[in-house]
Amino acid sequence: MSRPSSHIPTRSATGTGGRPFSGGGRGGELCRHDAWMRTCFDRSEHLLDVPALRRLWGRLRELPRETPDAMVHGDLIPGNVLVRAGRLAGVLDVGGLRPADPALELVAAWHLLDERPRSVLRERLICTELDWQRGKAWAFEQSMGAVWYYLDSFPAMSRMGRRTLARILADGA
Template sequence: MLISEETVRKLVGTQFPEWADLPVRQVRSAGTVNAIFRIGAGLTARFPLGDGEAEAVRRELEQEAYAATLLHGRTRFPTPEPVAIGDPGFGYPLPWSVQTWLPGTIATDDDPGGSEPFARDLAELITAMRAVGTDGRTFGGRGRGGVIATHEEWVQTCLSRSERLLPVPRLRRLWEAMRDLPRGGDKDVMTHGDLMPGNLLVAGGRLAGVLDTGGFQPADPALDLTCAWHLLEPGPRAVLRAELGCDDLEWARGQAWAFEQSLGLVWYYEVSNPVMAAIGRRTLERLLDAPRYERPEI
């Protein structure tokens, strides 16, 4: 789905006349879910790119806004604040959202992978998110964050479609070691759920902001450990683990979630989004180089 700056200007001007005189420009992004436009200096409009019924999309945007509000102001790292939800119009068929703009450079463009202070910032972020508390809620059953083994069918599909792109025999062995990792006694905690380079802002090798917070929800505490593999080199990765105090099992589940996410990026976005495909490939290379989890003998 394509949407032009002119269409966005019309939607903004008619639905939010207080912003009608603000300039609108599209933001370059390797993201795959939304087209993003700046409105003036302080606002961002996000337009869903997928198919869907308008009311279902509206409910999803409302849930994302609620989740983002839960996180906003709960850590020392800036996050976008939900502002409004717009209606379809001028040929664009879905509701859309407006939130505050955060300045900074995404980690895709300014790689902080060798920065130990950045790793400590990530650990502080994860710790602060976990401290928000779930209010008795548990993982909702959609996407990553529940039981790793439930992703078996998806992983097998990805492996079969990656034969010419990746070392599939090695990846199959790695998945077999990861697939049935138990949860142990770890209860669900509040997680961002998608700590990838495009969702983290960097300045001077430090974490400067966190984007895409609409997925903030209870999940496996290992889920946010994906950032260790998407973003960090071995030294900073060890710092992150030490700061969080991860045991071997939790750390291994973090590897498994990073594997499940990255495996789909390479083949699915090979042509349409080379940046995302490259992120997936780099993460898988890091995982293949990492020590394997050894189950304790009973």
């Protein structure tokens, strides 16, 4: 069975109304986050293997963008996803819904799922390998910030960042 070349499925009927990505926050070009990532690397020297993570960012930041903007949540982390009986029951914190890179929604695969369920999700999605890798890159960018920023103020969020980074590294990134 072949996959369409550039479609990340959504059940939302909410279109962008012709609005493009605003340029603020996540969702545009990965390479535009270099200054933020430098801050993250500098603040993580005592916490993570920063040289290896810098090399990884060097590859991820170059992933091109091919898909048009779509309306995205932009923050599908464990605290914003409600699960009941092993199934998605709801999504919280939708105030930031905006046009952006649809691959941004794929961060959920890295933040929420271990290797086996993530691979099942990947098999069932209609998205390109490039979109999948961009989703991984957005999860990386978000996790790098979470590890150091929330270390003392919200340790569970810092641990989520570490767990996601470990999943990304284990994936052969």
